[in-house]
Amino acid sequence: MIHVEHLTREFTLGREVVRALDGATLEIQRGEYVTVTGPSGSGKSTLLMSLGGLLHPTSGRVLFDGVDIYRQSPRLLAQFRMKTIGFVFQQFHLVPYLTAWENVALPLMLNGNDRTQHRQIAVDSLKRLDLGSRLNHKPSQLSVGQQQRVAMARTLANDPSVILADEPTGSLDPNLTADLLSLLKDLNSGGKTIVLVTHSHEVASVGGRRISLCDGKILEAIGPN
Amino acid sequence: MNVIKVVLKELTERKNQLVTSLVAIIMGIAVIVAIRSMTYYSEKAIALEMDALGANVLILPKGVTVDDYYRADLSDETMPEVYIDNILTSGLKGVDNMSPKLSMMAAVSGRETIVTGIRPKQEFLAKPAWEMAGSIFETPIGCAVPAAGSSSKTPGAVDRRTPIEALPTDGVLLGSDVAARLGLAQGATLTVNGESFQVAGVLPVSGTVDDGRVFAHLDAVQRLSGQPGRVNAIEMMGCCQEISKDLIAGLNRLLPDAKVVTIKQVVSAQQRTNATMRNFGLVFLIIIVLVGGASIANYMFANVFERRREVGILIALGAGSGLIQRIFLLKALILGLVGGVFGYLGGTALAMILGPQLAGITVSPRAEWLLYSVIISVGLSLAASVIPVYRAVKLDPFVTLQEV
Numbered sequence: 001m002i003h004v005e006h007l008t009r010e011f012t013l014g015r016e017v018v019r020a021l022d023g024a025t026l027e028i029q030r031g032e033y034v035t036v037t038g039p040s041g042s043g044k045s046t047l048l049m050s051l052g053g054l055l056h057p058t059s060g061r062v063l064f065d066g067v068d069i070y071r072q073s074p075r076l077l078a079q080f081r082m083k084t085i086g087f088v089f090q091q092f093h094l095v096p097y098l099t100a101w102e103n104v105a106l107p108l109m110l111n112g113n114d115r116t117q118h119r120q121i122a123v124d125s126l127k128r129l130d131l132g133s134r135l136n137h138k139p140s141q142l143s144v145g146q147q148q149r150v151a152m153a154r155t156l157a158n159d160p161s162v163i164l165a166d167e168p169t170g171s172l173d174p175n176l177t178a179d180l181l182s183l184l185k186d187l188n189s190g191g192k193t194i195v196l197v198t199h200s201h202e203v204a205s206v207g208g209r210r211i212s213l214c215d216g217k218i219l220e221a222i223g224p225n
Numbered sequence: 226m227n228v229i230k231v232v233l234k235e236l237t238e239r240k241n242q243l244v245t246s247l248v249a250i251i252m253g254i255a256v257i258v259a260i261r262s263m264t265y266y267s268e269k270a271i272a273l274e275m276d277a278l279g280a281n282v283l284i285l286p287k288g289v290t291v292d293d294y295y296r297a298d299l300s301d302e303t304m305p306e307v308y309i310d311n312i313l314t315s316g317l318k319g320v321d322n323m324s325p326k327l328s329m330m331a332a333v334s335g336r337e338t339i340v341t342g343i344r345p346k347q348e349f350l351a352k353p354a355w356e357m358a359g360s361i362f363e364t365p366i367g368c369a370v371p372a373a374g375s376s377s378k379t380p381g382a383v384d385r386r387t388p389i390e391a392l393p394t395d396g397v398l399l400g401s402d403v404a405a406r407l408g409l410a411q412g413a414t415l416t417v418n419g420e421s422f423q424v425a426g427v428l429p430v431s432g433t434v435d436d437g438r439v440f441a442h443l444d445a446v447q448r449l450s451g452q453p454g455r456v457n458a459i460e461m462m463g464c465c466q467e468i469s470k471d472l473i474a475g476l477n478r479l480l481p482d483a484k485v486v487t488i489k490q491v492v493s494a495q496q497r498t499n500a501t502m503r504n505f506g507l508v509f510l511i512i513i514v515l516v517g518g519a520s521i522a523n524y525m526f527a528n529v530f531e532r533r534r535e536v537g538i539l540i541a542l543g544a545g546s547g548l549i550q551r552i553f554l555l556k557a558l559i560l561g562l563v564g565g566v567f568g569y570l571g572g573t574a575l576a577m578i579l580g581p582q583l584a585g586i587t588v589s590p591r592a593e594w595l596l597y598s599v600i601i602s603v604g605l606s607l608a609a610s611v612i613p614v615y616r617a618v619k620l621d622p623f624v625t626l627q628e629v
Binding site: 045046049052054055074075078079081082083087089093095096097098102105106107108109110111115118119154158 | 226227228231234235237238534535537538539540541542543544545546548622623626627
């Protein structure tokens with residue numbers, strides 16, 4: 001499904017060129033649950049953003065179902081992100097001036113869904129995540145766990161086939177971490193492909209396959225736990 | 226959910242910032258409208274003052290020379306008075322007033338004096354100086370600029386105009402020198418070529434040949450000189466812009482047997498003053514546009530910087546560059562619209578308050594400037610937003626989403 005070939009990504013910091021990813025090659029099958037671990041600065045987030053069509057590689061390719069996503073037009077690449085990819089961020093990245101249901105409705109708006117149905121779809125999603133009483137609350141009025149669930153509802157709004165989670169448990173307490181990992185497990189069981197970046201070996205152990213990165217290189221790919 | 230709702234929510238989220246940026250735009254547009262309003266009405270007031278310089282076109286019989294403008298109407302040649310009707314019915318634009326004259330040498334109480342026949346009301350309009358002071362104008366004139374050519378009368382002006390407007394065919398006006406020489410005052414009686422006339426008034430000193438003349442009704446002079454329906458000069462007040470265009474050429478075409486002369490100094494003074502006022506307004510407009518544009522651009526740059534993470538989120542959710550552009554340009558459009566409307570209202574109010582105090586002019590609201598204000602404000606907002614929007618589109622979502 002996802003095929004990464006010799007992926008290299010360099011950043012220029014002042015006069016220094018930093019190679020965040022160094023010839024990474026990787027294959028992810030449909031419905032897999034892959035966790036990516038490694039020390040800070042090892043290139044985990046760079047790999048994740050590259051998989052999601054947010055970061056053009058310096059060299060190498062990212063193929064999705066055989067199509068090099070970075071060879072597509074900007075419009076098609078945006079559509080790829082909209083329809084296929086769902087991002088989960090450590091900071092949630094909710095839009096602060098929109099209510100919970102409006103945040104969830106954002107991807108629906110971008111996708112061109114029937115405007116009259118945005119609210120209903122968003123409300124149904126939030127109710128499934130037990131946020132029915134927080135529909136009109138802004139992010140600042142929600143607890144951390146509630147914000148994470150709103151962010152998950154937004155991620156799932158367009159029913160993406162791939163979920164890319166960047167340190168999703170970094171801001172959560174153990175209970176909320178367990179809830180989120182359980183939700184991701186359920187989504188994976190429902191057929192969605194999950195790629196999860198984490199510092200935590202405990203969190204990494206929930207995946208089906210574990211990849212370790214160091215200095216931008218894939219050190220090992222451990223098989224199903 | 227739609228883009229407009231998202232933009233409106235963002236604008237109202239931080240009311241302080243919104244108010245600050247709106248105030249900047251409103252103030253910029255208000256200053257433009259206020260200055261433009263005041264220069265517009267100042268131009269009109271100055272145009273009236275320029276009219277007060279008097280006639281600027283002279284129509285003479287073909288063979289008359291104009292070596293001395295003030296004596297150009299003393300030739301023996303005459304032309305039909307009906308030329309005035311021809312001009313009035315021709316549709317020529319820019320004719321403010323016409324004053325026909327017929328002059329003759331006559332024995333005034335036994336002394337040879339120039340007697341000039343005038344149509345009183347027209348002569349009054351062509352010679353505003355007569356209105357300003359003098360023995361026959363007893364009501365104080367105050368500071369108001371006389372609106373030459375205007376049919377409206379200030380309460381004070383009615384009394385001053387009455388003697389000239391109502392000059393009967395058996396009445397005369399005396400130039401100041403003549404009055405002194407003959408020892409005559411208002412109400413006295415004199416003879417012109419043996420015919421009796423009553424002195425309706427004495428004109429103020431003008432410093433011209435008028436001081437040595439006797440002015441009688443044109444009908445009376447035509448009768449005394451045996452030249453009914455004839456004149457030997459028509460003084461005209463032409464609007465200077467029309468003089469620049471085709472008034473003179475039109476008069477030459479209309480009156481091939483007459484000579485049309487412009488008084489260049491008067492015309493050029495009028496044109497120079499109007500051009501100065503226009504340039505003055507233009508300079509202010511350019512300054513305000515630059516300052517206002519910089520203010521809006523500054524706001525938009527700051528807004529793009531503050532919203533960079535949201536831009537990153539939208540891109541991650543699948544927004545293309547077109548949508549990012551639309552969001553920021555819509556914001557600029559809304560700010561421009563609101564700024565234009567309120568800037569117009571504020572600027573007009575400012576001009577109406579300050580106009581009479583600072584420039585002695587009365588300023589009235591001009592509805593069409595609402596449209597101009599909105600066009601300038603929206604145009605300025607959009608133009609000032611081009612670079613900030615370009616930067617928003619070029620934001621790297623990877624970088625903005627990694628920021629804590």
